[in-house]
Amino acid sequence: xxxxxxxxxxxxxxxxxxxxxxxxxxxxxxxxxxxxxxxxxxxxxxxxxxxxxxxxxxxxxxxxxxxxxxxxxxxxxxxxxxxxxxxxxxxxxxxxxxxxxxxxxxxxxxxxxx
Amino acid sequence: xxxxxxxxxxxxxxxxxxxxxxxxxxxxxxxxxxxxxxxxxxxxxxxxxxxxxxxxxxxxxxxxxxxxxxxxxxxxxxxxxxxxxxxxxxxxxxxxxxxxxxxxxxxxxxxx
Numbered sequence: 001x002x003x004x005x006x007x008x009x010x011x012x013x014x015x016x017x018x019x020x021x022x023x024x025x026x027x028x029x030x031x032x033x034x035x036x037x038x039x040x041x042x043x044x045x046x047x048x049x050x051x052x053x054x055x056x057x058x059x060x061x062x063x064x065x066x067x068x069x070x071x072x073x074x075x076x077x078x079x080x081x082x083x084x085x086x087x088x089x090x091x092x093x094x095x096x097x098x099x100x101x102x103x104x105x106x107x108x109x110x111x112x113x114x
Numbered sequence: 115x116x117x118x119x120x121x122x123x124x125x126x127x128x129x130x131x132x133x134x135x136x137x138x139x140x141x142x143x144x145x146x147x148x149x150x151x152x153x154x155x156x157x158x159x160x161x162x163x164x165x166x167x168x169x170x171x172x173x174x175x176x177x178x179x180x181x182x183x184x185x186x187x188x189x190x191x192x193x194x195x196x197x198x199x200x201x202x203x204x205x206x207x208x209x210x211x212x213x214x215x216x217x218x219x220x221x222x223x224x225x226x
Contacts, residue, residue, distance in 0.1 A: 032212070043216045043217060045216075095158075
């Protein structure tokens with residue numbers, strides 16, 4: 001099966017700093033990647049859709065200036081949480097589509113903002 | 115608007131017992147339906163999916179699910195659970211693999 005890898009798996013940062021999370025499709029090219037946020041014991045909430053070579057499409061209520069998404073290549077999308085605050089602490093998960101009707105998910109990245 | 119409801123937040127079953135996790139959806143067109151499993155602190159693994167055709171779909175790890183259009187349901191079943199099945203299970207609906215909407219999840223606990 002296809003593999004999607006996220007890095008880092010865990011990150012702790014100070015309030016006010018920015019954090020970048022990478023999402024890579026290791027053995028396939030992904031024209032579309034998705035970023036989700038998951039609060040403890042809750043479901044996944046779609047934050048944005050990332051398309052290679054174009055601007056990301058954000059879901060309603062998601063601050064595009066707070067959560068910067070870049071999909072610079074067919075195998076890499078990055079999520080940057082800018083000026084992070086404790087309320088941004090969460091589990092962030094990416095997924096990638098091969099275009100055949102199936103999504104492949106990364107292992108997730110747990111962000112803790114102190 | 116699309117929505118997915120998993121009525122059971124937490125289910126406990128004994129090892130070896132049968133399992134059914136419920137999923138109801140609301141979708142304007144023919145849905146693409148998925149079941150994912152998530153272990154603590156991990157990403158999601160696809161158990162099975164339904165796009166079209168036979169309404170009873172087989173997945174990995176001995177799971178199956180049945181699409182019932184009349185009931186807008188896509189319940190997940192397993193005839194005999196193993197301790198390793200303890201995890202969080204998510205039902206999702208979407209159009210292809212685009213913009214999936216997830217249910218709230220059902221946490222499965224297995225009693226020895």
